[in-house]
Amino acid sequence: MRIERATSQVLATEFGLTPDEYARALAILGHEPTITELGIFAAMWSEHCSYKSSRIWLRELPIEASWVIQGPGENAGVVAIGAGLAAVFKMESHNHPSFIEPYQGAATGVGGILRDIFTMGARPIASLNALRFGDPVDPATRRIVDGVVRGIGGYGNCVGVPTVGGEINFHPAYNGNPLVNAMTVGIAPAGRIFRSAAAGIGNPVVYVGARTGRDGIHGATMASAAFDADAAEKKPTVQVGDPFTEKLLIEACLELMETDAIIAIQDMGAAGLTSSAVEMAGKGGLGIALDLDLVPLRESGMSAYEIMLSESQERMLMVLDPAREEVGRAIFEKWELDFAVIGQLTDTGRIVVRRQGRVEADIPLRPLAAAPLYHRPLAAPPAPPPFDPASIVDPPALAPALLHLVGCPDLCSRAWVWDQYDSTLGGQTVRRPGTADAAVIRVEGQALALALTTDCTPRYCAADAETGGAQAIAEAWRNLTAVGARPLALTDNLNFGSPENPVVMGQFAAAIRGMAAACRALDFPVVSGNVSLYNETAGTAILPTPVIGGLGILDDARQAVGLALSPGLELVLIGLTAGWLGQSLWLREMKGKEAGPPPPVDLLAERRHGDFVRREIIGGAVRACHDVSDGGLLVAIAEMALAGSVGVRLAEPPADLAPHAFWFGEDQARYVLGVADAEALLAAASAARIPALRLGIAGGGDLTLPGGIAISLAALREAHERFFPAWLD
């Protein structure tokens, strides 16, 4: 039933369509829309589904390399890892739902990214996450952190995929808009990747998995709008997760994929049946006819609009070879999941949706899929407050500064969080969270292992988005390198404020510029990703947060190194130290200032230093390795000492730098290595023209600073491990 012009205009606005977009939809249809048609346009043209503000910038990112099997555009990216296998991976945000309902928001974020991976034929082997929360002083933050951590664990632990890594930062800019970015990696035979483009007119369109209910209707539209003060009233748009059903869906889909029954497959994520049907038929250049009376429903009396826009979880859409339909049905019945033929592919180029015999939507696919593309106005982001290092006249002593820094929310131990995530499931976890710069997961039955990390330093991005974008990629690449892995490719999750704010778009464009340069310099292409805009509440945007999920490979898992020192190892610093304090955590925590430009990123130095470090690790010269990032050199050394439960005696630093700048500056492209033979390593570095500096030696039970002041490991550990349990238990 078509709706009247006046009503439909009001509804269009309510659904998030601009007047121009609404006019365009009308022109495509040639008549007033039905409410279902309007809902389909609104969902497909939402920022979340269409990338209408970000697409023109995303084109600038390098996406190719000889090892890339599938770049952006499918459910996930795919890279060849050797032995005839491929790694399938992607990261996706679930920011808005996690603010409204932290447990379910985070849980369904994990479930959604898992489906993107096994949709492509890969068995998920590891999950990671990147979390950003508001000021810990805000009581709401405590509730959100607790709910998000429980949600990630509750879903991941039950579904049977280990959660092996992640990162957490706090900043008041995330008050009211936390970020929950979830990443999953799977393994598939390289020659057997499943894709979403439908083929074969007349072939059955099959719905499998959980039943459809009224949860999450119009979630994609919610995710494409900024929050007002009434955000809590949006609770009904949050989906509810069922990890048990997801586990069954994984096993049933992978079992069916062993046969040749599947022609195309797509999970039902944002915008549910609408986006999966439109994308599958659209990519295949066909049409699709759906009879919604055949959709398995959880509730009675659901309308076409509700069924098409529901974001009920744990559902997939497939096109099957009609000759194999019964094979599929038998497998799904064995796993006690619904299996229903709900339509056919057609040659009409249109999506036609029927409910109780009536056509509720009939839209040509090509113009529907060609969502609006916006070149939003840009404005230069404001420069950070200036910072003159010479203005620091009374730096606190090193020992109290270190104890404060290792205990602050951004640097303290995350053990309380990791201890709630099953990280050993699968029996392949070579390096668990907190024991190395990247998680190291062996591929079952193989010598090779994947290295995985998530990284971003939002305060750098806020101060200088281009440098921050490059730094996020450089740090991910460094973390993979620090375990001995060869970085292969990355997935990204670009979390920003409203694209309608020119300053936000200016940050977005600059971050992409920095990222693109880093990808090129490091041979580290983007193979999948997600953009999350409108991350703001009451007009205040989050810090620009382009999170990078990096994937690397170790041909032999035995070559992986962690960050734990052992007695007798000598510490050597690779890279140059200029004592850069702008945007450092030392400046923020000890002086209360978020000021100055972030440390410059020298991509050539990153590449040279990283390649040298990796060569030395693979050559067997390195027993422990840690990149130097947040908190600087002394924090990195303290973390290595704590991981190995062994003290360190530090040498005198170079005389030309103030001690606080040398030990807490955040210069990039640096690593601390623990080696048995420092002379040999220094000689190798010198031969390769890589800057290297002897820092000290591991042993005893104290971290002894130059000048002889000793901090016991017990005191260091107490400071490091206090925050989370004291705050949340």
Add this chain to the structure above:
Amino acid sequence: MRAGITIFPGINRERDMAIAFRKVTGKPPRMLWHQETDLSGLDLIVIPGGFSFGDYLRAGAMAAHSPIMGAIRRHAERGGYVLGACNGFQILTEAGLLPGALLRNASLRFLSMDCHLRVERTDTVFTGHYQRGQVFRAPLAHGDGNYSADEATLDRLEGEGLVAFRYATEDGHLAPEGNLNGSARAIAGIFSGNLRILGLMPHAEDRVDPLVGGTDGLPLFEGLAAALAA
């Protein structure tokens, strides 16, 4: 040894178990769907970890009523061997094949970390390759591992020597800091009266490879393979 691994919907550590058994026997164990009832030819039935049927009722409660559980009960009555780890332990208590219950962890949070297990008895097919009093590390990963039973049952388990493993400190002492989930009398694993059924919460199967956390769990599987060699 002919081992079979039971698959309930929602079980998720069956691959880990299969790897451990393949490591000590050189052959893949048989995988048993929860609706199978013919266990003939099998010496050992293994119920691995996971979330059977989502554990949406009580952990293990639904699985305890699956068709295969009747067959496992008959297998046990014939003197067959059964190993239940984590969810498997919970299922065995729900099915009444082992006494007691696994309650929510005392912290009310899911715990995933290494624990230290003290071996309490070594004259069994499960523990014969450990030393009495030996302490080994294994990961635990559960939300409901807090072993509980009435005092009489706990006294009987201890009196009859049916406690297999206890949570301990690294040097083998019983102390609250070693008993991570708050289990009664620090019990991490128990035997049936005939010593042929073992239920334990931690995952020895995830400690059979020097590269993946070490081989502390390997003696359990090597002991089984040696004792049940046929």
